[in-house]
Amino acid sequence: MSAFLFTVPPLTGHINPAVGVAARLTAHGHRVAFACADPALVRRLAGADPEVFGCAGPVPGAAGAVRPPEMRGAEALKFLWEWYLIPLADAMAPGVRAAVAQFRPDVVVADQQAFAGALVAEHLGLPWATSATTSAEFTGAYDGLPKVARWLRLRLTELRARIGDPTGSADPRFSPHLLLVFSTPELIGPSAPSAPHIHYVGPSLAGRPATPGFPWEWLDHGRAKVLVTLGTANADTGGRFLTECLAALRERADRVQAVLADPGGTLLGTVGDKDVLILPSVPQLPLLARMDAVVCHAGHNTVSEALWHGVPLVVAPIRDDQPVVAGQVVDCGAGVRVRFGRVTAARLGEALDTVLHDPAPRAAAVRVRTAFRAAGGARAAAAHLERLAAESP
Structure with missing residues (x-):
């Protein structure tokens, strides 16, 4: 049996798809753990079974950075990266390394917005898969915004120099080993990319904590x-x-x-x-x-x-x-x-x-x-992860 470490941001919409896949892997006898900046949120969504590693204190800058409700477009995207995603990766990286050292995963499953998981795994020579909980990155969203695309690449290069392998080359949003997209081309459209390591598995739905008292x-x-x-x-x-x-x-x-x-x-x-x-x-x-x-x-x-x-x-x-x-x-x-x-x-x-x-x-x-x-959801995602673990040295 194999061990899988899921690195996720403290966001419900990103944790829930991983929970369904983790439950499948656990049912197949594998060891599963999560690394997240909010362990309590993971436990509330995933239950008591998986091991959970806290991997960040307060995210630098995020506590005092309130995005104005009227902020939209490229300005909002830059704010998200500069004040949340990049600081979150810096804050998570030490804890992710500690979780890897303690849990000893065969595969790291890195959410597309939890860059620390991908960069730490690459630095340590571990196979890693991307958990793409939104398909926006696969539709040419930045095709008309070349300056924004260049700015994002520069921020990721700087982040890699701080927490990853400076000689590495993989974009932490897109694993070269396995990319799990929780959608299908029928929704994404004709721009959905195709490659042997990209798999469209559809939504990963799992049981949710009960909402008491709904009439x-x-x-x-x-x-x-x-x-x-x-x-x-x-x-x-x-x-x-x-x-x-x-x-x-x-x-x-x-x-x-x-x-x-x-x-x-x-x-x-x-x-x-x-x-x-x-x-x-x-x-x-x-x-x-x-x-x-x-x-x-x-x-x-x-x-x-x-x-x-x-x-x-x-x-x-x-x-x-x-x-x-x-x-x-x-x-x-x-x-x-x-x-x-x-x-x-x-x-x-x-x-x-x-x-x-x-x-x-x-x-x-x-x-x-x-x-x-037809895409298979959590069942298909778990099968792809098992295959990656079996094929890795």
Whole structure:
């Protein structure tokens, strides 16, 4: 049996796909561990079975760096790298080295935004796989931004000199040994790259910690059901958008019932009526099996989980990879895009009516669902990792 060390950033959407793969490997008798800057978050999402190594203290600069909600585009991307991803890699690197020394993995599975895992593994001569929890990097996102692309490459070169092997050459976002993409070309589109070491495995879905007390009996089987969510990292930006959503939903209360996730508490005063249920958190996976549409920020995990269930989307990207993912949803026909910062209740209502009543978005969502389920998910990802471990010296 082999040992696999998963290095992940302290972000729910990046940990959850790894959890499903780790569970498969554990079921096959392999040893599995995680290295993360937030061990408590990993334990909450992965349970008590895997060993978890804490591998960073406070991320330098990140605590005092609050990204303005209105920041978008290249400026937001630069902020993310300069104030979070690069400092996170520097902070994680010593702990990742210590975890490798103690756990002695045969393979390091490095999340695409946990650069320390890839660079430490390369420096130590360990085979490493990339866990690509968003497909934005595979769509030529920087083709029209050559200055941004050059800036990113320079930051990675400097990072390699500090924590990796200065003579190395692999981009820590793209393993030359094995690249696991938790999507499929049916969503990514024709730009999806092809190579023997690149494998499109579709979403990795695993059991999630239970959300206690969800009132399943509240759901009205006589009305279409809509989930509205902006994910776990956008509570500070969603007040206006959620308010417009609420207005659009109430105008359709005779035929639409909605569950609205509001972790920031923007609208919690309206909890409890029969038309819109507003909660700080919801059991997203089991809920999606009962939904007819999703309104979201185009986060990769939410989009993938909705399409896994064949549910069409209204997408309102905010920043980072979300505009790219939103473009994928629209291009494959599975949804409608609206402008997060300027959308009105009227426009949201039009978009919602389209995905609920036009058969084309649902048919496209079902096509992606078929591709996702055929790709194999966590089972396929685990098999590729086992093969990499078996073939490595």
